[in-house]
Amino acid sequence: MSLTAAVSGFVLLLLTVPVIHSQDDWRVTYTSSKVCALKGSTAEIRCSYTYPYTISGLYTKVEETFWFTKESNDVYVDLRTDPEYSGRVQSHCGNNYCTLTITNVRESDSAEYKFRFTTNQPGEKYTGDTGVSLSVTDLQVQVNRLLVYQFSKWTELMCQSSCLPPGHPHYVWYNNGQKIWGKTSISYSGYFYPSDRISCAVGGYEELRSPSVLIQSPNAWRVTYTPTEVCAFKGATVKMHCIHPSMTNQAVHKTFWFTNTNGGRPVDLTTDSEYSGRVQTQCDKNYCTLTITNLRESDSAEYKFMFTTNQSGGKYTGSPGVTLSVTDPQLQINVRRPTVHSTWTELTCHTKCQLPDHSSYIWYKNGQKRKEETVYFLHSPLNPADNYSCAISGYEMSPSPSVYAPKLPSVSVSPSDEIVEGSSVTLTCSSDANPAAKYTWYKEGVDQDHERLSEVLQLVFSSIQSSDSGQYYCTAENQLGTKTSEYIINVTYPPKLPSVLVSPSDEIVEGSSVTLTCSSDANPAANYTWYKGNQTQHQSPEGIHHFSSISSEDRGIYYCKSENPHGEIMSSSLSVDVQYAPKLPSVSVSPSDEIVEGSSVNLTCSSDANPAANYTWYKEGEDSSKASGQIFTITDIRAEHSGNYYCEARNKRGRHNSTLHLIVVPDLHFSGSWKYTAAGTITVVLLAVLSLSVFLWIRKKGASRDSSELEERRDNREQGRIGQQEEQGDLQYASIHFSNHQADPRDNREHVRIGQQEEQGDFQFASIHFSNNQADPLYSNIRPAQPLRHTEQQEGAEYAAVKFIRAPRIRAGEDPAALYSTVNKN
Incomplete structure (x- = not known):
């Protein structure tokens, strides 16, 4: 169906009934489902959206909004980042209304545009499933009637477009690029020269002109197609028509239709293997028809007609040709939940092809015909095994693809062999579903807690770590249901630094039971070796070294080694201190x-x-x-x-x-020969001293008999008396000091040789002190080298202290038997 209109710089909105898609309170409403725009103009597409105000107490906040036309594996390309729309796209949003503006539209912009928004709610993102179809077309000048005269042509022209402009626009016509004044209607007629080229534009948008048309005579070579665009369903039969000129002075040699070329040369459809058995051509004079049966989607293409004549080089191709679009009826699915406890699903069947008025749809469930109506309502619960399809009444042999809930997803991992820490790993989730499933990845944590990871088809670890090991699964979800997969990622890695423990952890007592434990995070599981110093103690996969009765010899510094095929590592040292009672001293x-x-x-x-x-x-x-x-x-x-x-x-x-x-x-050397000799010597010395004392005293007594007692005392002092008369009694004492040198005759002192003791060539001398105690039995205390212990003094006792001193060795020629003593007078 062709609409005659001239449109430039504006957008024509078709089917302006609002299109609403929702899930619970999530909704996107498009202003119109179809938009038609002229090539080079600016197109605007509008929508509004809604969402729940709160979910589980969390206020909903819109985080991102964008428009897209391309999606692959749940990857949506924002038009603002698409290089094909660079500098030509703007998106404005406010108060839940969004407008997409595309400037300088191209025929390649013809597509379905959708709106998507994301929120702060976990995993809550929403897309208007069925978007807005934008058709970009061009103005065309169509020759309706043509009369040729000798020097001019009279023709009737029409400015044609598939978009119907709103209101009553005026048109501007051009001849050889120059405006033809006064020509403002959609068509007119007039006289033109054979070389004239005619084009048209919509008033106000003169810069967007149609292609120029060279007005040819009826005998000129040309091909006219009716219609120029055809839309048909898969499996149906389609016919295309054309008229080629009648030749007066040339004979048409061959006619054929083609769509493919081989080396630049057109291939006759009747010989094209892709159309074998499905193509028929028929020509009646200059009127030809192409018939294609059992249409396939791959048949969508531009078809052209070509004829050749008997003249050298005489051939012509009508261009542009006929555009054929082969499509399927499509199911649009809306899931609505009017209340918390009820759910119903709305299915809508639609097609891109223009249908006759009052067309109806036939619905199928699991391949069985159910009912004939425009919209099919399904009430919950839905059986996930069911599938649904629709067909246009009269085209039952071309049903739509079935829609169904996702099948059990499968998970693949790359690389498929052992996963080593640090490598790149990709997990891919796939499920058979229509509409296409949306995928979400989860990781099962502790206490059955599930961590939501990402809403992507592939989960990629650029450098996987041991901490990434675990149980991962993905969910595949569409409007008809959800399915969940399971998969475990097992990452292999060398042992981590082992931890070492001793039990009991407090004081360890000899004889008690003690266990050393070594543990290390490793995959595959590590083997352990215990060492004491450089000595291997125990090897086991459990990492346990047990002492049933630990001994003192077991104390020391221990450490363990953890190893698996990917590496090994030593633990820190562990000091084992064993306490025990003293051993036999x-x-x-x-x-x-x-x-x-x-x-x-x-x-x-x-x-x-x-x-x-x-x-x-x-x-x-x-x-x-x-x-x-x-x-x-x-x-x-x-x-x-x-x-x-x-x-x-x-x-x-x-x-x-x-x-x-x-x-x-006893000291035999001192108490034996020395003591006996000393005792004898001391006895002789004592007797000699006593005798000498008595003799001197008697002599002095007699000599001083005539002197006074005073004079006698004075004389006795001057002569260095050796005795003294105490007032209380007649006790006298003497101090005899034995020198350790030979007696010197020059010495003024009197020398008494009282004995001699040879001991290894040395002289021994003694110093004898007489006490002035009362006359009682005489005691002596002999102290070799150091004072001997004194006996307890008794009142009135008289004793002598003898001190022995080791003398120097006897010189050669000296008498070893000589022992000298010096008597010190007090």
Whole structure:
């Protein structure tokens, strides 16, 4: 059906009844379902949209709005980013109304335009499923009648377009590019010269002219097609007609229809294998018809007619030809839920082809005819296995494709072999569904929590990590139902840094049960090896090293190695400290040879213990301890120190002791030969001293008998008396000092040689002090090298202190038997 109109720079809205698509409160309403625009003009498409104010307490906010014509696998191309519309598209939205403006429209812009908006609600995005069809056409000059005279032509022309302009526009006609004044109607007639080229435009949009037409005579070579556009259903039969000129001086040699070319040469449809058995051509004089049966969608094309004559080079092709569009009836699905507890589905059948008035549709469910009506209402619940289709009454052999809920989706993974950490992985979800399904990816988390990932056909991991392992699934959803798949991604990777634990985690006591555990995140599961230092202790896939009864030898530094085919890694060190009671102490004495009276002795005790032991020394037979610490020192040891000593080592885990027998022997060197010699010598010395003292005293007594007592005292002082008369008694004492050098005759002191003792070539001398105590039995205390212990003094006791001093070695030629003494006078 062809409409004669001239349109330029404006848009013609067809079927202006609002088109509404909704799901619950989600809705897109288009101002019209069809828009027709002239090539080069500006087209505007309008819509409004609604959405729920709140969902589960969350206020709905529109985040993005855009128009599109292309979609693939749920990928929508915003027209503002489409290079084919670059600089020609604008979108304006406000108060839930949106307008798409396309400037300088082209014939390639003819398409279905849809509106889509997204919100902040999880996964809530909405698209107006059936959009607005934009048809872009051009003005054409059509020659209705033509009379040819000798020097001119009279013709009737019409400015033609498939769009019907609103109101009563005026037209502008051009001859050879120059405006023809006064010609403002859609058609006119007049005389033209054979070389005239005629074009037309709509008033106000003169820049958008039709192509120029060369007015030919009836005998000129030309082809006229009726109609120039044909729309038909798949499976139907279509006919195309044309008229070619009648030749007066030439004979038409061959006529044929074609659509394909081979090397630039047209291919006769009757010989084209794609049309084999489906094409017929018939010509009656200069009137020819093309018939195509059992139409396919691939038959959509431009068909042209060609004729050749008997003249050399005589051939002509009518261009442009006839445009054939083969289509299917299409089902439009609307799902509405008027209440929370009820759902019903509305199916609408429509086609792009112009149908005769009062055409009806036939509906099918699972291939069986159900009813004949324009709209088919289905009430819930829907069986996901059912499918629905429709057909135009009279074209039942060309039903629409069936619509049905998605089938169980399948998931494919690339690469299909082992997935290694760090590699690129793509998951693809696919499901058989009509309308095409929308896909959403989820990952199952802990506690059956599902994480919504993305609304895409393919889920891509550019560098997959171990944390991405898990159970993924996708849902395929359309207006008729939803199906869910399952798939597990198993990412392999080398072990992560192992964690090491010891149980029990508090103090470990010898003999207890202890478990060391090594664990590492790895896929495939790791094998574990335990080490103590550089020594391998245990290997197992469980990573457990168990001590049923741990001992002190097991303490130390442990670590484990985690390994799988992708790598290995060592853990940090783990210190195992085993506590135990002291072991049997070891005791020792220093010096380790014979212990001689008067020497210094160290008793040492040590024991292996954890925690470290405390030490206490005891002597057998005594209640109290002798000392604390590892070392017990006895200075100036005596015979009475002999006996059994034991050391006790103890900590909070227990105690243990060991015994040491200590024997102190007399100093045989001093108390043997030296002591006997010294005793004899001392006796002789004492007798000599006493005799000398008595003798001197008697002599002085006699000499001073005539002198006064005072004079006698003075003389005695001057002579360095060696005795003194106490007021209380007659006790006298003397201090005899044995020098360690030879007696010197020049010395003014008196020297008394009282004895001599040779000991390894050394002289021994003694210093004898007589006390001034009362005359009582005489006691002596001999101190070699250091003072001996004094006996308890008794009142009135008289004693002497003898100090022995080691003399230098005897020189050669000296008398080793010489022993000198010096008597110091007090």
